Amino acid sequence: MKILIIEDETNLRDTITQSLEKEKYIVETAHDYISGMDKIGGYDYDCILVDIMLPNGSGLSLVKELKDMKRRDAVIIISAKDAVDDKVKGLDLGADDYLAKPFHLAELHARIKSAVRRKSHNGNNAIEWSNIKILPEQREVFINENSITLNRKEYDVLYYFMINPNRLINKTALAESVWGDYTDQADNLDFVYSQIKNLRKKLKDNGADADIQSVYGIGYKMT
Amino acid sequence: MKLRTYTLRYLIVALLAVIALWASLFYMVILDEVYDNIDDGLKNSKILITREAYANESILETREFGINQFKVEPLPKGPLYDFSDKFMSGFEYMEYDDDNEPFRYLETVFNDAHGNPYKLTIRASIVEEDELLEDLMTALIALYFMLVISIALLNHIILRKVWKSFYILLYRLKNFKLGSGVKFKAPDSPVTEFKNLGKELEQVLQRNETVFTSQKQFIENASHELQTPLAISLNKLELILENNNLNEEQATEISKISDTLNRLVRLNKSLLMLSRIENKQFEEEEDINYNTLVSEITEEFKDFADYKEVNLTTINAAQLHFTMNKGLATTLLNNLLKNAITHTKAGGSVEIIIDKNRLTFLNNGDTPLDKDRIFDRFFRSTLNEQSTGLGLAIVQSIASVYNLTAEYEFNQKHIFRIIFP
Structure with missing residues (x-):
């Protein structure tokens, strides 16, 4: 999969690149509006990450340009401006998602995968790992082709792990992604633990081969 | 206390003092003028009477004030008499009023055609001072009230007219809210002082508004600017954690740093939220x-x-x-x-x-x-x-x-x- 990052902040660009390359993505970068335009004009990408505030122009114009070209690249806006109107404007212009800085890399991976999957529509949009299968559109979970019932939050947690398998997920990242604004207090990290405990039990009881394991008490990893 | 009442209170007291002073002066002047006038009349009568005495000696027999307002008394010949006019005041019973009324007398000495000295006393009824004083008082009290009423009325009308722009200014100032985005506009006034006051207020509030806005903007900008470095730090730590070559202690420490940075992110987001709310950036309702x-x-x-x-x-x-x-x-x-x-x-x-x-x-x-x-x-x-x-x-x-x-x-x-x- 080919991904283009248009971001003027060198350090952030490098970090994202490093993280994505580890996932075996082919990553290209652009540091401003003009070089971004060049890259877009030259190649097709599976996903384009674009910052709004760029030297020589706005990332929103790039998004508009892509829409005018009727391109099928998935577009995710990454911005330091967590302003509602920017978000609405970006999504109206044809962006697939909007991620406010700072974000967790795991969250970025999840968003990229979701955006690409939604964009592809190739019929087979199931996410599979080991003997677990998720149909995101229907929010259904199968283990060995047997449907299992999870509550809403359990499903969200499992989805997050399925989209980030074998990756260390920080507790805070997971809490923010699944429970959003509703958790940001100290004891919530134990709260995440108790939620995961329930999910693990359900997976185990239904004969899943994969397991969610705690890593040094800092996060979890599904293996 | 309202400005109107306040000024009126002083005016009423001041007017009372002025009118009282003026009344006493006026009274003295009038009285002086009245006596002067009567004395002139008495002197004129004296000339007429002495002249008549030369022509018609029978009037020398007038011993009492009767219908004539004079009396003549013969004086023994011999001593040297004072021929000058002497004026005096006194009271006499008057039938009409059934009361003692004030009179003015002229006393003098004259010689008849034969050189015999006579004492001549001429009288004239004068106004009663207390009555004059009473009338004057009534008139003055009436004048005082008329003045107070008309001043109060004028005060009311003029003040309302003059201070109108001031009250508008006050009203607008009361409704003015810093940071609401509505500019303060002073009303137009024909009074220079109020115009200046309005202009000064406009400037002061404009300056305040600028400071207020830039301060709010500063918090917002600072929070924005912090996002990127925070993002970089957090993501770098995340990358390190993902590289599975850390021992538990190192991983825990890095996780702690990451948690602390997350706290900073939350703090930053909350500050941003606060300043956005205060900057009224949530318009859609x-x-x-x-x-x-x-x-x-x-x-x-x-x-x-x-x-x-x-x-x-x-x-x-x-x-x-x-x-x-x-x-x-x-x-x-x-x-x-x-x-x-x-x-x-x-x-x-x-x-x-x-x-x-x-x-x-x-x-x-x-x-x-x-x-x-x-x-x-x-x-x-x-x-x-x-x-x-x-x-x-x-x-x-x-x-x-x-x-x-x-x-x-x-x-x-x-x-x-x-x-x-």
């Missing part, structure tokens, strides 16, 4: 049904409440509707509910009561909190490291944007109340 919204949000918090063993109940006593920004309404409820659940011990309960124009959050607690400071920024009742200390400040800030009242009370339970207008 819609009709919010609080009953629906509360049930949505309690649903979101269910896991958390269950985990904390806190019993969460909602009482829909009435339908509560209010037009505001949906995001802010959600934040308002989130922060209040999160606050309530977090500070309730296991086994306790959180109750939400929705009335027609009131939203009440009740939760168990032992000790009352500082009522005056609970909504202040960075005020923490407990030593909770993870708390930003801004949650309730955001509640307060949202409330004040929409003219809602946020209040706290302790009555066996902690009671947080939002009152809608």
Whole structure:
């Protein structure tokens, strides 16, 4: 999969690149509006990450340009401006998602995968790992082709792990992604633990081969 | 005291003094003039009488004041008499008035045609001083009241006209709110002083507005600028953690740094939220049904409440509707509910009561909190490291944007109340 990052902040660009390359993505970068335009004009990408505030122009114009070209690249806006109107404007212009800085890399991976999957529509949009299968559109979970019932939050947690398998997920990242604004207090990290405990039990009881394991008490990893 | 009453009070006292002084002077001058006039008349009579005495000696026999207003008394010949005119005042009984009336007398000595000396006394009735004084007094009191009434009336009309622009200025100043985005405009005034006052006020407020705006802008910009370096630091730490070559101790330490940075992110986001609310950046408004919204949000918090063993109940006593920004309404409820659940011990309960124009959050607690400071920024009742200390400040800030009242009370339970207008 080919991904283009248009971001003027060198350090952030490098970090994202490093993280994505580890996932075996082919990553290209652009540091401003003009070089971004060049890259877009030259190649097709599976996903384009674009910052709004760029030297020589706005990332929103790039998004508009892509829409005018009727391109099928998935577009995710990454911005330091967590302003509602920017978000609405970006999504109206044809962006697939909007991620406010700072974000967790795991969250970025999840968003990229979701955006690409939604964009592809190739019929087979199931996410599979080991003997677990998720149909995101229907929010259904199968283990060995047997449907299992999870509550809403359990499903969200499992989805997050399925989209980030074998990756260390920080507790805070997971809490923010699944429970959003509703958790940001100290004891919530134990709260995440108790939620995961329930999910693990359900997976185990239904004969899943994969397991969610705690890593040094800092996060979890599904293996 | 109103300006009108204030000036009038001084004018009334001052007028009284002026009129009294003026009245006494006027009285003396008039009296002097009256005597002068009468004395002139008496002198003229004297000339006429002495001349007549030469022609008609019979009038020398007038011994008493009768119909004539004079009397003549012969004097023994011999001694040297004073021929000058002497004036004096006295009283005499008057039949008409049945009272003693004041008279003016001229006393003099003259020689008849034969050289015999006679004493001549001429009298003239004069006005009664006390009557004059009385009349004068009545006239003056009438004048005084007329003056006071007309001055009060003029005062009223003129002051209202003159101070009109001042009162408009005052009214506009009262309704002026710093940071509301509405510029202060002083009214036009024909009075230079008021025009200057208006202009100065406009300038002062403009300067204040600029400072206020730039300060708010500064917080917002600073928070924005912090986002990128925070993002880089957090993501780099995340990358390090993902490289599986760390031992447990190193990983835990890095995770701790990451948590601390996350706290900074939350703090930053809350500050940004506060300044956005104050900068009125949440413009879109819609009709919010609080009953629906509360049930949505309690649903979101269910896991958390269950985990904390806190019993969460909602009482829909009435339908509560209010037009505001949906995001802010959600934040308002989130922060209040999160606050309530977090500070309730296991086994306790959180109750939400929705009335027609009131939203009440009740939760168990032992000790009352500082009522005056609970909504202040960075005020923490407990030593909770993870708390930003801004949650309730955001509640307060949202409330004040929409003219809602946020209040706290302790009555066996902690009671947080939002009152809608």
